[in-house]
Amino acid sequence: MLSKRIENMNPSVTVELTAKIEALQRKGREILTFNVGEPDFNTPDNICSAAKKAIDQGFTRYTPVPGILELREAICKKLGDDNNLAYTPDEILVSTGAKQSLINGVLALCDPGDEVMVPTPCWVSYLEMIKLAQSTPVSVGTRKEDGFQLDIEQIKQSLSPRTKAIILNTPNNPTGAVYREETLRELGALAVKHDFYIFADEVYEKLVYTGEKHISIASLSPAIKERTITINGLSKAYAMTGWRLGYAAGPEKIIKAMNSLQGHMTSAPNSITQKTAIEALLGSQEPLTAMREKFDQRRQYIVSRLNKMPGITCADAKGAFYVLPEVSSYYESRYKGKVLKHSADLFEFLLEEANIAVVPGAAFEAPDNLRISYSNSLENIKERMERMEKALGLLK
Numbered sequence: 581m582l583s584k585r586i587e588n589m590n591p592s593v594t595v596e597l598t599a600k601i602e603a604l605q606r607k608g609r610e611i612l613t614f615n616v617g618e619p620d621f622n623t624p625d626n627i628c629s630a631a632k633k634a635i636d637q638g639f640t641r642y643t644p645v646p647g648i649l650e651l652r653e654a655i656c657k658k659l660g661d662d663n664n665l666a667y668t669p670d671e672i673l674v675s676t677g678a679k680q681s682l683i684n685g686v687l688a689l690c691d692p693g694d695e696v697m698v699p700t701p702c703w704v705s706y707l708e709m710i711k712l713a714q715s716t717p718v719s720v721g722t723r724k725e726d727g728f729q730l731d732i733e734q735i736k737q738s739l740s741p742r743t744k745a746i747i748l749n750t751p752n753n754p755t756g757a758v759y760r761e762e763t764l765r766e767l768g769a770l771a772v773k774h775d776f777y778i779f780a781d782e783v784y785e786k787l788v789y790t791g792e793k794h795i796s797i798a799s800l801s802p803a804i805k806e807r808t809i810t811i812n813g814l815s816k817a818y819a820m821t822g823w824r825l826g827y828a829a830g831p832e833k834i835i836k837a838m839n840s841l842q843g844h845m846t847s848a849p850n851s852i853t854q855k856t857a858i859e860a861l862l863g864s865q866e867p868l869t870a871m872r873e874k875f876d877q878r879r880q881y882i883v884s885r886l887n888k889m890p891g892i893t894c895a896d897a898k899g900a901f902y903v904l905p906e907v908s909s910y911y912e913s914r915y916k917g918k919v920l921k922h923s924a925d926l927f928e929f930l931l932e933e934a935n936i937a938v939v940p941g942a943a944f945e946a947p948d949n950l951r952i953s954y955s956n957s958l959e960n961i962k963e964r965m966e967r968m969e970k971a972l973g974l975l976k
């Protein structure tokens with residue numbers, strides 16, 4: 581009955597897990613969530629005030645599909661100031677979250693039979709979006725030993741005459757890697773030489789630590805910019821996940837096509853959110869700095885704490901708010917007579933024994949790992965890491 585397109589698609593594991601955990605919490609279980617992909621901070625006051633003002637001014641009607649001009653101008657200013665990228669408002673499309681910008685882009689460029697490379701481990705939705713376009717995802721592995729940096733040799737080996745694009749995510753969910761400029765230059769040169777497109781998902785751009793610098797690949801040369809669709813949004817940087825605002829910047833012809841698609845599916849995002857986004861982008865950035873400092877403290881703690889646990893190794897995450905510890909030394913161990921075989925079993929075990937919700941790494945193409953989000957208070961992180969270590973001690 582359902583279309584092949586849908587039958588081929590896996591539901592979002594993270595969305596499903598959230599529903600399961602919420603159901604357990606409603607039954608009274610004291611589960612602490614280390615699975616969520618959103619900041620635990622509230623949206624800053626100046627941003628909320630802008631929303632109230634927009635409502636009071638009656639800014640409640642349809643807006644142009646690509647977003648109001650004032651917001652697209654603010655995005656152009658942000659891209660110029662922060663990313664060394666010159667765009668005009670005609671090269672910007674505002675969407676209902678970065679997620680929508682991404683799927684718009686994939687559907688606008690990719691045909692059945694096209695191949696789209698994805699460095700893995702990767703965010704859960706990329707492979708499914710590519711499949712929705714009836715294109716073929718081609719996973720290109722990255723390694724913990726290289727800090728999960730892009731492996732250009734592997735990318736070269738994965739190229740084929742059908743390669744249409746690559747989806748990049750820096751800073752990366754789930755690895756926390758921040759891609760180095762020289763590697764991005766090499767990738768950009770490959771894209772120009774072999775004529776493929778780059779989707780550059782930069783939603784975690786503001787969350788970089790250890791003096792790392794986020795580089796927008798489109799800023800590296802005009803020829804690379806011609807082939808890049810830069811995707812960003814307000815969810816992670818401004819703790820605005822529920823407001824739903826993302827955007828894409830790219831060549832006008834592609835942006836126009838994405839706009840047509842959006843015009844038939846959802847139209848522009850919420851009018852109030854669009855006004856609010858102008859304040860987020862151009863107003864005080866102080867709340868963001870405070871949030872980043874907190875994330876950094878937690879990051880340092882959790883990486884060193886996990887590395888002290890027997891049988892676990894954890895790479896130093898340099899961006900976003902996730903760590904991806906390797907836990908496969910616990911596979912094949914026993915708990916209450918049951919053998920824990922893979923990351924989903926370990927996830928269930930930690931949920932039951934330590935009341936801690938993480939995400940099985942398999943959901944991110946990282947079967948030897950768990951993904952842990954440190955979007956939680958340092959106090960909670962400390963307490964649950966203790967519990968996690970104790971629980972792991974029960975495994976035989």
Ligand code: PLP
Nearest residue numbers: 617677678679703753813815826
């Ligand atoms: N890209 C990555 C890598 C993400 O982790 C997420 C959210 O988890 C998104 C995009 C979607 O962001 P938005 O809330 O703007 O749709």
